[in-house]
Amino acid sequence: MSKLIITGGQPLHGKIKVSGAKNASLAILCGALLAQDEVVLDNIPDISDVRILLEIMGTMGVKVRWLGEESLSLKSPDRIIEEAPYDLVKQLRASNLLLGPMLTRYGKASVSLPGGCNIGVRPMDLHFKGLMGLGAEMNLERGTIQGKTGRLTGARVYLDFPSVGATENIMMAACLADGQTIIENAAKEPEIVDLANFLNALGAKVRGAGTDLIKIEGMTHLKGGRYTVIPDRIEAGTFMVAAAATRGEVLLENVIPRHLEPLTAKLREANIEVEVSEDTILVNATDVQTKSIDIKTMPYPGFPTDMQSQMMSFLATVSGTSIIVENIFENRFRVADELKCMGANIKVEGRMSVIEGVPSLQGAKVKASDLRAGAALVIAGLMANGDTELSNVHYIDRGYTNLEQKLTSLGALIRRA
Ligand SMILES: CC(=O)N[C@H]1[C@@H](OP(=O)(O)OP(=O)(O)OC[C@H]2O[C@@H](n3ccc(=O)[nH]c3=O)[C@H](O)[C@@H]2O)O[C@H](CO)[C@@H](O)[C@@H]1O
Numbered sequence: 001m002s003k004l005i006i007t008g009g010q011p012l013h014g015k016i017k018v019s020g021a022k023n024a025s026l027a028i029l030c031g032a033l034l035a036q037d038e039v040v041l042d043n044i045p046d047i048s049d050v051r052i053l054l055e056i057m058g059t060m061g062v063k064v065r066w067l068g069e070e071s072l073s074l075k076s077p078d079r080i081i082e083e084a085p086y087d088l089v090k091q092l093r094a095s096n097l098l099l100g101p102m103l104t105r106y107g108k109a110s111v112s113l114p115g116g117c118n119i120g121v122r123p124m125d126l127h128f129k130g131l132m133g134l135g136a137e138m139n140l141e142r143g144t145i146q147g148k149t150g151r152l153t154g155a156r157v158y159l160d161f162p163s164v165g166a167t168e169n170i171m172m173a174a175c176l177a178d179g180q181t182i183i184e185n186a187a188k189e190p191e192i193v194d195l196a197n198f199l200n201a202l203g204a205k206v207r208g209a210g211t212d213l214i215k216i217e218g219m220t221h222l223k224g225g226r227y228t229v230i231p232d233r234i235e236a237g238t239f240m241v242a243a244a245a246t247r248g249e250v251l252l253e254n255v256i257p258r259h260l261e262p263l264t265a266k267l268r269e270a271n272i273e274v275e276v277s278e279d280t281i282l283v284n285a286t287d288v289q290t291k292s293i294d295i296k297t298m299p300y301p302g303f304p305t306d307m308q309s310q311m312m313s314f315l316a317t318v319s320g321t322s323i324i325v326e327n328i329f330e331n332r333f334r335v336a337d338e339l340k341c342m343g344a345n346i347k348v349e350g351r352m353s354v355i356e357g358v359p360s361l362q363g364a365k366v367k368a369s370d371l372r373a374g375a376a377l378v379i380a381g382l383m384a385n386g387d388t389e390l391s392n393v394h395y396i397d398r399g400y401t402n403l404e405q406k407l408t409s410l411g412a413l414i415r416r417a
């Protein structure tokens, strides 16, 4: 098991190019199952979640070919092996996004309950509600989701919560259903819009993505096409917070600043300078008097839960009292215990944490409990005095392309051991 060794105290300086979005790529890769012809995707991040999903799709009969570091070609088969392999599916949450495409294109799906990070209870009831609303027969048998159907029929589906995954699964299933589907209280995340744009590039008719009402006209088939995935707003955000936390200055290239507005607003509230252009963001924290802030995680365009842990590390040394309320995933405060080992003063009470800023953190042996907790502990290690030894690095590899190389190019002292 590899570890990251981080020697703290170096402000980050320089520029980096942000990679393609993990969460958009995973949904779009699953969406490629809907196309009859070849699909070529650009700006795909080289992360373990993508590699594992491609392995799963390969075992199901999809022909996958990398065309370069960030581009690949996919050709789905006419008949699929409908059983997604258990040990691979268990490794990532996004394997649940195979359900909608498999059911609507092939009429059958067998996918074990997905794995991923342990960030809280992650039920599938809304995915079931939507797919059953379109006419699929869904069952859970000994931990495996079994679905079957003839051609799905368009329907009106109200989501009790704007779930990202459920919106994506229903949207993909509806693309080949008979008639119109309307998703009410749909998720509005940028990755939903990216998936809709991709599906439309294949000939689908998805309207309203990015609002809470999505309308899909079902087609008999989708063709192939070429599509470029959006940049990863969470990777970009992680580097923005790392720049702020180390009191450095970092220019991010290949970003869509609008997607980062909730984070930009909060960093500015904390007195960090953030300059935005059409596709770059400059974070400058070299000469600032930081200020404590409060954060509440919410569905987009609220503050993203996937940026909450990284902000906790940053706020650990911001003088005054900051409060974070986590409204999406209840286990996302586990990182607080690790930060406390590094000298942070954090109290957790249910969904709320209270952070009293301390003058500095000290390096320690710490463990990532999930992907973003891992990123948060890397940031804490960069801020701390002395060495930090971070284990469970495989979580970080799920979602960050060349993290050590990118940080090293910004002057960080970080290596894998
Ligand atoms: C691969 C991917 O895109 N992952 C993202 C996706 O996860 P994911 O799609 O799993 O997240 P959801 O939006 O579905 O989950 C949000 C909330 O809805 C609840 N819920 C969800 C589904 C359901 O059927 N029933 C239900 O109650 C969950 O328990 C959670 O409290 O959106 C999350 C919220 O922005 C992000 O943190 C993840 O990075």
Ligand SMILES: C=C(OP(=O)(O)O)C(=O)O
Residues within 6 Å of the ligand: 022, 092, 093, 094, 116, 117, 119, 306, 371, 372, 399
């Ligand atoms: C929670 C995350 O991902 P997943 O839904 O794939 O576990 C994340 O990206 O922070």
